[in-house]
Amino acid sequence: MRHTLPIATQFYVTAPQACPYLDGRRERKLFTALQGEHAGKLNDALSKQGFRRSQNVLYRPSCADCSACLSARIRVADFEPSKSQRRSIRRNAHLTRTARSPWATEEQYALFRRYLDSRHADGGMADMDVFEFAAMIEETPVRSRVVEYRDSTTDELTAVCLTDVLDDGLSLVYSFFRPDLPAQSLGTYVILDHLEIAREAGLPHVYLGYWVPGSSKMGYKANFSALEIYLDGAWQDLGDPAKYSNKTHPLSVDPIAQQVAQISLPDLRADD
Structure with missing residues (x-):
């Protein structure tokens, strides 16, 4: 019987760059590669410790003097929709949901470009081409799905969410939607529908990424x-x-070595 030695998980730090959430701040990330047969276990364990996935990387903010970014998740069993959220559910009752394998399409990219050009024209993803978009969707070493929402009357693609399936919930990696339908609150609806998916699957949490106090881009998460x-x-x-x-x-931030020492890693040794 062959045994393999475990490869120790290595952590790295990015160079500082402009913060996408708070003006005048510099962002730095602590990250590690996500690969191999135990990628799912590592993704599960680190997601519970505030990390997020981007393709084959897990990262967490580690800025030199700022700790504003806070990983956020919703407890499915305790969630109660507000009046405005119930209105969003009613307004989007005509949408149909389909969960697909993580495979990018031209139709998805066209919607993605409309969304970026309207909502995030000056953001870090503004120049993403179709090949980079395909990589964002398809380069996943874990259990992921692309959840599409279509108008049942026209079959038009209305919203999309790249979603990871964790052992304790759903993680919304990235979502985008038609920007010309603000009254439908599509971003909110995607989260509400994922809460329903998680409830049906018996998963206790829906992970939303980071909530940042004072950031208009992230403020909506506090409404749940x-x-x-x-x-x-x-x-x-x-x-x-x-x-x-x-x-x-x-x-406000511990030294990098101390942060890494505090991370709890799963046992990634191969099973006998």
Whole structure:
């Protein structure tokens, strides 16, 4: 019987660059490669510790003097929609959902370009071409799905979400939608529908990425009930969003070596 030695998970830090969420800030990420037969176990374990997936990389903000970015997830069993969220459900009742393998299409890319050009024309993804888009969708070493939403009357593609299936929930990696239908609150609806998917599958959480106090791009996440954030090494109720600050402080972030030492890694040794 052949045995293989485990390869230690290595962590790296990106060079500082402009923060996409808060003006005037510099962003830095702690990241590790996601590959091999145990990629799913690593994705599950690190997602529970505030990491996010982008293609074959897991990352977490590690800025020098800022700790504003807080990983957020919703407890499915405790979630109750607000009045406006119930309206979004009713307004989108004509949409049909299809979950597909992670394979990019020209139709998806056309919608993606419309969304970026309208919502994020000056963002870091604004220049993404069709090949880079295909890589974002298809380069996944874990269990992922592309969830499409179509207008049942016209069959027009209306919204798309790249979703990872974790052992304790669904992680919304990236979503985009028709920007010309603001009254339908499509971004909110995609999250609400994923809560329903998770409930049907018996999964306890829906991971939303990062909530950033003071960021208009991320503020909507605080509108969901039963929202938890990952803070000081544990998940806790968000509570009052106003109590959180995005002020910088030179002692707000632990040294990189200490951050890495505090990460709990799964046993990635091959089974006998």
